[in-house]
Amino acid sequence: MRVVYSAEEVQIPENVKVAIEKTGPFDYVVKVRGPLGEIVKEFRNTPVVMSLQDGKILLEVFDARKREYAILGTYKGLLKNMFLGVTKGWRYKLKVIYTHFPMLVKVQGNQLIIENFLGRKSKIVVEIPKGVKVEVKGKEDIVVEGIDRDLVSQFAATIQSAVELRGDEKPSPHGREGGLGVVDGIYVVGYEHIKG
Numbered sequence: 001m002r003v004v005y006s007a008e009e010v011q012i013p014e015n016v017k018v019a020i021e022k023t024g025p026f027d028y029v030v031k032v033r034g035p036l037g038e039i040v041k042e043f044r045n046t047p048v049v050m051s052l053q054d055g056k057i058l059l060e061v062f063d064a065r066k067r068e069y070a071i072l073g074t075y076k077g078l079l080k081n082m083f084l085g086v087t088k089g090w091r092y093k094l095k096v097i098y099t100h101f102p103m104l105v106k107v108q109g110n111q112l113i114i115e116n117f118l119g120r121k122s123k124i125v126v127e128i129p130k131g132v133k134v135e136v137k138g139k140e141d142i143v144v145e146g147i148d149r150d151l152v153s154q155f156a157a158t159i160q161s162a163v164e165l166r167g168d169e170k171p172s173p174h175g176r177e178g179g180l181g182v183v184d185g186i187y188v189v190g191y192e193h194i195k196g
Contacts, residue, residue, distance in 0.1 A: 008058075
């Protein structure tokens with residue numbers, strides 16, 4: 001089934017400036033600037049036509065298949081997240097959980113270092129991307145902040161994945177069958193805006 005024409009509008013907040021640059025026949029660069037900074041995103045090989053009209057971003061698709069029509073909603077969500085990022089920011093909270101071996105998590109320069117995971121001597125090092133701020137509070141709380149939700153949420157997921165048990169370790173690393181096995185790790189427990 002094809003949709004002949006469909007459009008979505010995204011209202012631009014008062015304190016936000018947007019620039020849309022067409023870089024190719026199906027490529028756009030969207031720059032969103034607000035009180036907390038600027039986010040630049042590339043939309044490549046897209047079936048969606050983007051334009052600015054009267055304080056709104058107009059997203060249009062012509063003669064679209066189901067997948068192309070669905071992209072309209074995705075882009076609308078991405079743009080809204082960009083607006084929220086430059087006006088309110090994003091904060092993801094993670095919890096350090098351990099039972100036997102106390103994990104030590106610290107920030108050194110642009111790296112997050114995890115030591116003593118399950119008593120291992122080797123350190124786990126995760127590079128902190130530019131535009132992301134990481135703070136370790138106490139022994140059990142990690143806070144990841146930034147204006148780009150994609151970047152912040154992806155980095156929070158990277159931290160969780162860095163200490164995820166895989167393969168033979170996962171079901172029962174202490175030789176016991178059944179039960180939870182080891183729950184040690186770092187887990188995303190929630191997110192909120194930096195500014196209310």
